Amino acid sequence: MFSQLLQQAQSRGVRDVELYYEEVDSLKIGAFEGEIETFTQSTVRGLGIRLLKDGGMGYAYTENLALAEQALDEAIANAEWVEAPPEASIGNFEGDLPPLSLYVSALGDVPVADKIQLALNMERLLAAADPRITKVPFSHYGESTHTVRILNNHGLDRSYTSNMASIAVEALVEEHGLHKEHYEVEASRIFQELNAQRIAQKTADEALRKLGARELKSGHYPVVLSDEVFATFIDVFCGVLSGKMVQEGKSLLKDRLGEAIASPLFTLTDDATRPDGYHSRPFDGEGCPSKPLALVKAGKLLHFLHNRQTAKKAGTTSTGHGSRGSYKGILGVSPSNLVVAAGSASHQDLLNGLTPGVLLTEVTGLHAGANLISGDFSLQAQGIYVASGKEQYPIHQFTVSGNFYQLLKDILALGDTSQFHPGSRTAAPEVLIKQLAFAGS
Amino acid sequence: MTTALNLAQETALVQEVLSQALAKGADFAEIFVEERYRSSLSLLDSKMKDATSGRDFGAGIRAFYGTNAVYSYTNDLSRDGLLKAARTVADAGSTDTPQATVAPFQKVEASPVTQAQIHPLEVPKSRKVEIIKQCDQYARAFDPLIQQVEVNLIEWVQRILVANSQGVLAEDVRPYTRLVVTAIAKDGHEQQTGSEGPGNGQGFEFIESLDLKAISEAAAHTAVTMLKADYAPSGKMPVVIDKGFGGVIFHEACGHLLETTAVAKGASRMCGKLGQQVAHPAVTAIDDGTVANRWGSLTLDDEGRPTQKTVLIENGILKSYMVDELGARKTGYAPTGSGRRESYRFPPTSRMRNTYIAAGDSSLDEMIQSIEYGLYAKKMGGGSVSPGTGDFNFSVREAYMIRDGRIAEPVRGATLIGNGMDILMKIDMVGRDLELAEGMCGSVSGSIPTTVGQPAIRVSEIVVGGRK
Secondary structure: HHHHHHHHHOOOOOEEEEEEEEEEEEEEEEOOOOEEEEEEEEEEEEEEEEEEEOOOOEEEEEHHHHHHHHHHHHHHHHOOOOOOOOOOOOOOOOOOOOOOOOOHHHHHHOOOHHHHHHHHHHHHHHHHOOOOEEEOOEEEEEEEEEEEEEEEEOOEEEEEEEEEEEEEEEEEEEEEEEEEEEEEEEEEEHHHHHOOHHHHHHHHHHHOOOOOOOOOOEEEEEEEEOHHHHHHHHHHHHHHHEEEHOOOOOOOOOOOOOOOOOOOOOOOOEEOOOOOOOEEEEEEEOOOEEEOOOEEEEEOOOOOOOOHHHHHOOOOOOOOOOEEOOOOOOOOEOOOOEOOOOOOOHHHHHHOOOOOEEEEEEEHHHHHHHHHOOEEEEEEEEEEEEEEEEEEEEEEEEEEEEEEHHHHOOOEEEEEEEEEEOOOOOOEEOOEEEEEEEOOO | OOOOHHHOOOOOOOHHHHHHHHOOOOOEEEEEEEEEEEEEEEOOOEEEEEEEEEEEEEEEEEEEOOEEEEEEEEEEOHHHHHHHHHHHHHOOOOOOOOOOOOOOOOOOOOOOOOOOOHHHHHHHHHHHHHHHHHHHHHHHHOOOOEEEEEEEEEEEEEEEEEEOOEOOOOOOEEEEEEEEEEEEEOOEEEEEEEEEOOOOOOOOHHHHHOOOOHHHHHHHHHHHHHHOOEEOOEEEEEEEEOOOOHHHHHHHHHHHHHHHHHHOOOOOOOOOOOOOEEEOOOOOEEEOOOOOOOOOOOOOOOOOOOOEEEEEEEEEEEEOOOHHHHHHHOOOOOOOOOOOOOOOOOOOOOOOOOOEEEEOOOOOOHHHHHOOEEEEEEEEEEEEEEEOEEEEEEEEEEEEEEOOOEEEEEOOOOOOEEHHHHHHHHHEEOOOOOOOEEEEEOOOEEEEEEEEEOOOEEEEEEEEOOOO
């Protein structure tokens, strides 16, 4: 059906055409108060068309594959309204795909009853972990299998299938009228690696750790970002390394290749070939084979992320970071797995830098409080007040503000472990930052 | 291939699918069929950048077993495809005897709250491109510091069919049209941004009704003002939040806490508080699906129920939650026509529509004059909340200091945070000019169009997350 569509496109005068096809099977199980209260199962698919014709560029998509030809006509009509930049092209990519094993068939063979039991166990264990736990609002098991196939009229036809299972659970806790919450996520392709006891214990511990929280006096403090908080900052601001953002005038890193943009302790790499990453893929959204890319080395900006078009405009070749998001999306640029190189400081070494200061354990409101255009951020946060290198008490009802570019320059030390966590694309260590602005009482 | 429209005529097939879903003991079954046309045009660097359009197409079948819900969704709308999805939800049951049957269908009639005079496909693209380019010109002409402008025209029309085993058979056609202008002002090593994004539950006639110059210049004005602004202050202080998108404070601090999505599980701070004082007496808050043509309005909700105007809080007293079918089943409260979902890929749950603080009797001037040192938040960004704790945040995009009862110098964006149970008591002055503003709200049933709204309000004390 797809080769037919490619031929139809060419017979209508389309110079370059690409088909982006996706299929997703998913399962989601939710336990609540000893029962399975939600159970959702689905199979869906969609087709996206991208094409170049008569100097124009157009897109269309359909979830009704019987209407694929109509979608082709729509993409052709859309192409009349957008002048394709001279660098725009659809073509083949040479090179072998990296060996990546992203699909484990055994996952689908695990009986549904076991998956149901896992969701129920997590909930039961968490609810019983401590009398101050008042509610387990959700306890989920989720699983999905995802197939992507990209074809174009220059001979490219690549596909891959990946799957993943995850568990997530939240606890509400209360003590002396103070209400706190915490949730945790675990993910693996191997069902047996998901552990109800471990996630329940971690969730309970982290939630209870927030009780007795006090307010923080406004001011500038040195701060240790937990590994997950540092990873979140990178997740949110990594768009400034996109060649597309740079060329659109949205990134302050424009014209700064080769310059020192961060502390010499900071090294950042993008690597879609990591077997332990959650965003690994053998090729990008145009079919370009994945390969590691050094973005920042010892504080120096080395490369931007590129797709075929942005690379050509920059006088280089695609770095394998073309992305569509889905068959509905426009071709853009996205990182895959990001790795911040670990340093050598122990957790205590880092805390010793807080005299006093804040150990930041959670930030929220990033979709609204982080500004990629300026690099500014102002975020709701939670953490621990640290003095004389020792944790004193949990703190809450405060914000942390600053500028991402300045933060990178203010890195004083990095922790000795950097690993991926589900829910993030970044493996980052803990980090000691010279100072950030805190607003509280 | 069947479409949503055709299925309305094929009631026998609909009944068969629902019966299949009920086969093993479910006491309720529902089918939601969706067909959506969507178009997006964008401009950057004063040139058209992207043109895309497409069709979503699928159905979701839901069954209730008491207060437990099973859901399956698919793009395969053939008889076989639908029956397969129905069997999936039936298989969650444990008996072989159906407990319920499909009642005779009664078509739900309701006068349209949102409708398109001009469907997006009826408008020549040249006209759309002309309007987009005009916005770009207005924004750039506003100030030489404006170095980049992005304009997006987003249109979609969603056709749905909902049928359930209680005999509900409902169809609806929902148009949405939105224009977003974003300007970036640059000065040496710094850049700031401003954005305006009006939208309505209408067709292209909405775009033709807009003052493109005012919208584009407002976006540019925010960008330029913030470029020259100092950092916002830090700490607790009184804040005046302007009308329109300022309503995001209520949406986050309270709105999500009143959805049975959280209330039915006992996972909201607002549980068990009906009839109690939960806010300052100056606060009356409403969630209304019936406001003609608005972005958050609906003729029928996604469970086939006509929407309502629901008074949530009256003079500070909690009057009602927002209740969907499953929420009604769990809590015993009557449904409020609040069942919503992003698409057939999500089971519905109670969500907001147009949510606003009703007009009071103070003036903006009175509020400013009452403050010796504080913040005037003129334009807002989004936010988020944890309903289980009530901790919320929302961001300010354009703000000014208030000194000695007067609006003073501009300051940069900051996030305002608090706990809803506390902050609601601190909204102590409410202005007279109510305005609604468009946004997208994300939650467990996906991303949906909503408006937030309010007149200007004064919050006697809130934490401002600045850098000074």
